[in-house]
Amino acid sequence: MEDRKSWAIKDETILDDLVQLMGLTAHDKEILGSLKEQAKAAAPQLAEDFYARLSVYPPTAEYVEGSVDRLKGTLQRWFIELFSGDYGQDYITGRLRIGHVHVRIGLPVRYPLAMLDIVMKAGGEVIAHSANPGEATQAFHKILALDIAILTQTYENSQLKHLAEMVGNERLARRMLTR
Numbered sequence: 001m002e003d004r005k006s007w008a009i010k011d012e013t014i015l016d017d018l019v020q021l022m023g024l025t026a027h028d029k030e031i032l033g034s035l036k037e038q039a040k041a042a043a044p045q046l047a048e049d050f051y052a053r054l055s056v057y058p059p060t061a062e063y064v065e066g067s068v069d070r071l072k073g074t075l076q077r078w079f080i081e082l083f084s085g086d087y088g089q090d091y092i093t094g095r096l097r098i099g100h101v102h103v104r105i106g107l108p109v110r111y112p113l114a115m116l117d118i119v120m121k122a123g124g125e126v127i128a129h130s131a132n133p134g135e136a137t138q139a140f141h142k143i144l145a146l147d148i149a150i151l152t153q154t155y156e157n158s159q160l161k162h163l164a165e166m167v168g169n170e171r172l173a174r175r176m177l178t179r
């Protein structure tokens, strides 16, 4: 198999990669930014629903026990930032860091992904206040998809890094991961 163009796109450069792929426009950013106050209003209920689910299921509860109050705060900040309207390098660096926090605690990637219905419900409540719900829905779906892409990329980055260290180079590691 030949090397792929995407293999050379790393770390913060994935912002340009994803923005180009998804076509996140200035208009999308403006719409999202205009809903920040509504996002602040919807964030507490999101945090309640999110940790209510994680706390009653033993395989997820063991990660959050004792930290729920703090995590409700960090989740709310994360959600409000989806509506910051400014998605530059600092945003991506922050999102990569958040992804890596989940890698470091040994959390299977399926669990963050399995929480998206709750995030989408909260997003729907924010969008309901928009003057243009159709465009706001599209913009919200894009920014959420971008975040999920970054989160899952941090998992792959970590696996690739460790495998590359073991086998001596990244190219060989990538080939091994395709088997």
Ligand code: HEM
Residues within 6 Å of the ligand: 054, 059, 060, 061, 063, 064, 067, 071, 074, 075, 078, 098, 101, 102, 105, 107, 111, 112, 113, 115, 116, 119
């Ligand atoms: C959509 C999914 C999720 C989002 C957006 C999210 C967001 C966040 C954020 C913003 C932080 C703070 C990171 C920091 O600044 O240090 C965090 C930390 C954390 N998250 Fe999540 N999270 C998600 C899913 C989960 C799930 C499913 C679990 C557990 C089952 C979990 C467990 C934790 C734990 C334990 C920490 C604290 C880690 C530490 O400080 O060592 N997260 N999360």
